[in-house]
Structure formats: C-alpha cells, structure tokens
Amino acid sequence: PIVSGTDCYEQTGQTGLWVEVLVDCPGVQGVFTYGLPVGLMVQPGDILSVPFGAQQIGGVVVRCLTALPDGTNLAQLREIDGVIARGFFPPAYWEILLRVAEYYCTPLMQVIRMALPTGLLGRSQRRIKLSQEQGTGNREQGTGGREQGTGNREQKPPLDGMPCTISTVAQQILTLLQSSKTGDYSWQYLQRQVPNAYRGLQELLKLGWVESYLQPPTPIRPKQRQAVTLINQADVALLSPRQQEVLRVLQRQGGELWLTDLLALCQTSSTTLKAIAQKGYLIIQPREVLRSESSETTVTDTPKALTKDQAIALAAIQPLAGYTSVLLHGVTGSGKTEVYLQAIAPLLDEGKSAIVLVPEIGLTPQLTDRFRARFGDRVCVYHSALSDGERYDTWRQLLTGTAQVVIGTRSAIFAPLANLGLIILDEEHDSSFKQDQPSPCYHARTVAQWRAELEQCPLILGSATPSLETWVAHQEVSNQGMANDEYRMANQGMANKRMANQEPFAISPTETLREQNSEFGIRNSPVYLSLPARVQARPMPAIEVVDMRQELGRGNRSIFSQSLQAALNHLHESGEQGILFIQRRGHSTFVSCRSCGYVVMCPHCDVSLAYHQIHAEARPVLRCHYCNYTQAHPEVCPECQSSYFKHFGSGTQRVTQALEQEFPTLRVLRFDSDTTRTKGAHRSLLTRFAQGDADLLVGTQMLTKGIDLPQVTLVGIVAADGLLHLSDYRASERTFQVLTQVAGRCGRGDRPGRVILQTYSPDHPVIAAVQQQQQYEPFVQTELEQRKLLNYPPYGRLILLKFSGLSPGVVQTTAAQVAAALQPLQEQGVERLGPAAAAIERVARRYRWQILLKVPATVAISASFLSSLRDLCPSSVSFAIDIDPLNI
Ligand code: ADP
Ligand code: ZN
Ligand code: ZN
Secondary structure: OOOOHHHHHHOOOOOOOEEEEOOOOOOOEEEEEOOOOOOEOOEEEOEEEEEEEEEEEEEEEEEEOOOOOOOOOOHHHHEEOOOEEOOOOOOOHHHHHHHHHHHOOOOOHHHHHHOOOOOOOOOOOEEEEOOOHHOOOOOOOOOOOOOOOOHHHOOOOOOOOOOHHHHHHHHHHHHHHHHHHOOOOEOOOOOHHHHHHHHHHHHHHHHHOOOEEEEOOOOOEEEEEEEEEEOOOHHHHHHHHHHHHHHHHHHHHHOOEEEHHHHHHHOOHHHHHHHHOOOOOOOEEEEEOOOOOOOOOOOOOOOOOOOOOHHHHHHHOOOOOOOOOOEEOOOOOHHHHHHHHHHHHHHHHOOOOEEEOOOHHOOOHHHHHHHHHHOOOOEEEEOOOOOHHHHHHHHHHHHOOOEEEEEOOOHHHOOOOOEEEEEEOOOOOOOOHHHOOOOOOHHHHOOOOOOOOOOHHOOEEEOOOOHHHHHHHHHHHHOOHHHHHHHHHHHHHHHHHHOOOOOOOOEOOOHHHHHHHHHOOEEEOOOOEEEEOOOHHHHHHHHEEEEHHHHHHOOOOOOOOOHHHHHHHHHHHHOEEEEEEOOOOOOOEEEEEOOOOOOOOOOOOOOOOOOOOOOOOOOOEEOOOOOOEEEEEOOOOOOOOOEEEEEEEOOOHHHHHHHHHHHHOEEEEEOOOOOOOOOHHHHHOOOOHHHOOEEEEEOOOOHOOOOOOEEEEEEEOOHHHHHHOOOOOHHHHHHHHHHHHHOOOOOOOOOOEEEEEOOOOOOOHHHHHHHOOOHHHHHHHHHHHHHHHHOOOOOOOOEEEEEEEHHHHHHHHHHHHHHHHOOOHHHOOEEEEEEEEEEEEOOOOOOEEEEEEEEEOOOOOOOHHHHHHHOOOOOOEEEEEEEEOOOO
C-alpha cells in the first residue's frame, strides 16, 4: 500500500534489479541486498517492508543496483515484500542524513529513525495464541474437527484438569493465554511474564496447543473520516423537507462537512443522507484529517516600517544567492524578528520555503503567533513534542508544499521542505540547539549549515550574544581575509587528499567540511550585520550590580538585597511588572564562601571544582570532572576561615516562599518546569502575566527566551554566581549570554527598564561585561584569547567519549582501555583529558565516565576510527561519541 507519492518520484526513480536496504532491526548494522519484483521502481529513501530471518521488518532503500557484486549467491537473495512509503525525502535530504551519520559517528538507521516521523518503519511482531480448539472455550464439546495440525489429540488433557503432563512453565503460559481477551499475547510480553518461557513454548508448540504467528507491521497511516460534500444544489423543491434541511445546512457551511458533524447539526440519520446521495445531490467519501497542531491566532499583521538598521540588514540579505552564512547581531529588542519576517515574505511568493529554528517553541508562543499572523496557514510548527500522528501529517504537508514555513526546535532542521530559500536560527548561541543524547548528538546549527549549502540558500544566525564559534566565523573573514584564505587552502589540500584516498567522511574542522561542499555550488563569504540599538530609540536597561557580601555585613540575611526589596515594593505600588530570575537547579554544584566569595578551583584545569556526593550518606568531596583531581570538602573557607562555606543553590520554591513571607501583598506567578508541565501551560501562564494577573514572574533559565512584554520594567537576578562558576570552559560565555538575555526582557515598552543583579563575585569580569552590555566585543576578545591559549573551540575542536554502566569498576576499566587505544591520535597532536568521572558520576544507578579529546584545527580524525572504539567496550558498558560537545 502506498501512503504517499510525490511527482519527483516518477521522474527520478530508477529501475534496478536489486536494491541495497538498510534494515530497521536493533543491533543489526549494514545493508542487505534484496531482489525487486519485476517492474517495480524504487529510489533511495523509499521505505520498504522486507523479509528478515523469520520476520517481516521495515527498511530503507540505500542504493539501486543494476549488477550484483561478484560472488553473490543468487539463490540466497530474497525479494522485498512491498513498498510502505515513497517520496518521503525531498531532494538533497538523503545527503544530509548521510552526513549526519558520518560526522556524528552514528549508524545511519539511527539517524533515519530520529529524522523520520515515528511509526513509519514498522516491524512485524511474533505473537502466541491458543490453538483454535483450546481458545474457543468449547473444548468440552469435543473436537469439531475444525483444527489442523493437532495430530495426537487423544493425549491432550483438559486444560483446567491435569497439569501433570506438562511443565509448570508451559502451564503458566497457558494460564496467561487463557486470561487474555483476544486469546493471544506478544512473545515479548510472555517472556517478561514467565521465566524460561522459551522452554514452555517449545513444549506447547510440539503438543500443538498453541500457535505462533507473525503480525505484520502496521505503519502509521493518514487518518481519514467520512465527509459529506454538496455537488448539486438544483431543484431543492423536489426533496422532502427533511432532505431540504440537510442540503441547506450543508450549503450554509460552505458545501462540505464531516459526516458526524452534519448528522449532529441536522439531527438526521445516515440513511437520509444516503438517500440524498443516491439522488445525486451530495457525495459521502473518506477525506484525510490533518493531525497538525492547530493555529490559535486569527489576528493578522502587516509588515512594520523598518528602522534604518533593520532596512540595511534586510537590503543585505535579500539579494543573496547561493550559500551565505549571515550573522545578525542585534541587541535585545532591536527587532530581529521583523527582519526575519520581511526576509521570508518575498521567498514565499516565489514558491520557496523557509525553516526558522528557535530554542524552545513552548516558551515562545509569541514568536509563533507573529509568524502565523503574518503568513497564516503557510506556517507549520514542528518539534519533538508533537504526537506521532501530528508529526506524520505535518511531514506530509511539508513534502507536498502546502506549508512553506516551519518554526520549530532543533529537530525541525530535519523538516522535509523542498525548495528551501532560507534557514534562520534565532538565538543561535542557545545550547538547546545541541542534542546531548541519544545519538546522533547533532548541533542544529551545524546541520543547518550543511542544509543551506546543499540547498544553496542563505543561513541567518541571529543573536544578541553570538556564540564564539559564530562570532569568529563571521569576523575573521572581514578582519583577516588573508589569514583565513591560507587556512582554507591548507584545509582544501587535506580534503582533496582524503577524497583521493576515498577515505570515509572525516571528523574534521568545520572549514574543511565546507570546502568539501563547495562542489555543490556558490559559497559566499560570511556576512556580518548588526542592529546596535533598540527600536524606537528605547534605551537599554540600566544594570545595577549588588554585592551580596556587603548585604551580609549589613546584617541582611534575606536572599533579596535592600535594593531589590525596594524595587519589588515599588512594583506593587506603581502597577508595573517584574521578572525574577533564578539559576537552574542542576547548576548549583560549585562551592563558595558567602563571606568572602572564595571559590575552590581545580589546580590543573582552571575550572571550579564540583560538589560531589555519590549517595546521601557518603562524605562529600570536591572533584574536577575534567582531570578527576579530588580533594576533601573543606569545613571552613580556606581563604577567610568563615564557616559560611557551602555549595550553592536556591530553587524557585525557596524563592517563592521567601517572597510570600517578605512581600505578602505581591502577586507572584511561578514559571518553571513544575508549573509548565502540561501542554499549553507556558502560553496560559504568559497570557495571565501579560493581562496583569500578577506583579512578578519568577522563573529559571526558561525566562530568558524571547519574552516580549512591554509592561515589564524590572528584572531581578537572585544570584548570578551559580552561572559564573559552572565547571565548564564555556562558563563565562554562557553566563554572559544568559544574563544579557534576562536583562533584555525589560524596558521593551515605553517605560525604561532596570536590572538588579545580585552576586557574591561583583568583580568577576563577566559581571563587568554584562553591565556594559553594548560592548560585546571586548568581552569576546578576552574570552577568545583564553580559548586560543587552551585550544578550546572555536580554535580546537572537542570530542567527548562517554561511558556508562552499572558496575563502576567495569566502566572505569573500559574507559582506561579506550584511553590506551587513543595513543595514535595523541601522536598526531590530539590532547587527551581523562578518563574522569562525569560531573554527576552516578545517574539512575549508572556510573558515568568520560574522556575529552582536544583536537587541533589542523588534525582530522576519521569517523571509522572513532566508531571502531565501540568494539573495545563490553556489552555492559554503553559508549557514546559526542562530537563538538557543549556539556562536558
Ligand atoms: P529582538 O528579537 O531583536 O529581541 P523583536 O523582534 O522582538 O526584537 O522586537 C522588539 C519589539 O519591537 C517587538 O515588540 C516588535 O514588534 C517591535 N518592533 C520591531 N521592529 C519594529 C519597527 N520597525 N517599528 C516598530 N516596532 C518594531
Ligand atoms: Zn582538573
Ligand atoms: Zn571566605
């Protein structure tokens, strides 16, 4: 059964006598060759059902063959069972999947499974049922002779009489099957329920009491409902009044209704409808229902008159042809979204499409609304929280071109749009664009780059605080054109060499990847565009840094400084609104002194030591999770001997409690993962806040993302320290980004904004940089020097090898063995850190270790070498390769 066919299929499909198929079977890697039935055409990406062992499973066509490799045993070749779906990948899409698989060292099938809507690849299931005679409940009446294959019937005891002749295991299986409503269970279920089920099953099969059969896969399908369509409205006078009523209702509703709706509206029966249908006035037929996320806005919006900066940016973007990477560096509130909207509009009229990636869709309903208000139904939302059916339908809408704009989270970079005209990453620095697990651990920005190159379209990276990678990529070209060219030539040489040797795609510097792609078409130099001021000359908010050590000195033990207290009190009186930002719970791992601000650092790694406690009774230690340096947890501050020395943490709950006690009249809304768990909760919380239901919104990291509320005039940051001392080389960059984003939430309306930033480390350079947020560049320069010195991205590249397992000893030994196998890399100049325990060593009973590789920009590591490390790991240890990791 063919689910969907696109026109492109007929044109490009090739007839092959054989196909190489990637099978969807866990633990099985590699492609298998199958024969094609005469006359059937398939192309790479088509989804098939194929026989595999005794099963029927899903598979994806990799290649069509017109000749078989020498030595193939023709007799052993099997034919495919059928085509499940075709045309599910737009042109160039297949190429992206291959590249992701190679670059991120992930089996191709796993990449396909991640990209495709779930449920497309079906798998047949083995089920066990009672033989007919046993299951029908009429065994007492003897054997009617309906059954086959029950040869020695006379030996068969009644099931509920004599357990003596069969084993306990077999008896257990029988009992279970008898209790089943349908008379059968999946083999998997039986195995879980009954120990040694296999033995019992063999026994029962031999006796012929049970049968085993394969249930064919049921891949996800379009959903259909009966619809009634008016086709002829003449001569209403000929019909009975009841029939006339039906036709009138149908006409009033635009000529078409779902059958059930029409029946309810007219309070009539389907017999009446059939009678009218027979007279030729309407037809009843199945119609597809789209399970896409429905749009909630009906507002329309027209393009705004652009500011000068916006106009310059748009003018630079619009004429771009071919692949160009654009950094749109605009301060918070500078109107980046308006530029995106106006850049997309003309493309849609040309029939082109666009992908817009945002950090978290649930948190930015406003953004989606703005796109829908401008482009209506041409906008589709695509993210991992869609149901299987929604994802499947959205996917098909995109394939057929009914929807032209996709807004979504990182997985939307795999949305199957053809004819892409533009890709946008909003808040491109956000770490949610990187998948941590499961594999492939891809970064949506990297994949976006590849897609834009293959599709020959521009890529816009927008941010108020660009990632250092993006910053460097868009600065070097304008500032140091020469140096960059040399760099490229060196890489080009390397790429050529690798291609000549036919080496598999390699883990190599991004620049090299791009060079490999240049064969696909024009590749322009990166473009840097800036929006340095807020729209309508609104001022940036003033940032006041409060030294919390002094508050303690003044006898203020509240978590709110005097300044913040005053501001909160004023909020309520003035009728303005505020946002209170709290660091995320998981980030409170560093240890510091509340009296002097001292933070314990690793003597070897230049990161703060992490608070480490394996279980509740264990004595806490401080540990570096880069090099595993460990020391006892000091009782008092090593610097000033204060006993007010502990690890940091203040969750939303604690803060809301304190607010209730200290500001009983303040109306507070909590916005965190607890209060926003249900679908649509983000939107309703934000709507309530926007309507003025509360004075203060309290929340975590989530609040940094894209909230645009004009009446917010105050942002309070309870303690910036949790971010400052993340034990991570990106701590400063991330802190700068988060704090700038949070601060940017206020003063977006007519009244200016004010930020109160509380910290125990007011002298930290990042705090100073945030305070003068217009000067992003000096901060970046300092930070880049550090990175260069230590070979961190964007200069060197990182690869994280992650091990986990139930036995700490086995995990550690495995990590050590892999470390030893890395020797050849180290000889090429790759630096190895660890093995070391992960920041949180035990998670869900599994112990986690890791090895970090620092790879110089000039060294390329082959994906096959990294993948081969898998073979060193016993099955009890899971091994994951994280290329360009963000959380280390
Ligand atoms: P950013 O994404 O850069 O933080 P937004 O795109 O959210 O900024 O714009 C901030 C606010 O300014 C929004 O409310 C938006 O509607 C408004 N805005 C943007 N461009 C203009 C313009 N040219 N004229 C008037 N208002 C604008
Ligand atoms: Zn260390
Ligand atoms: Zn101290």
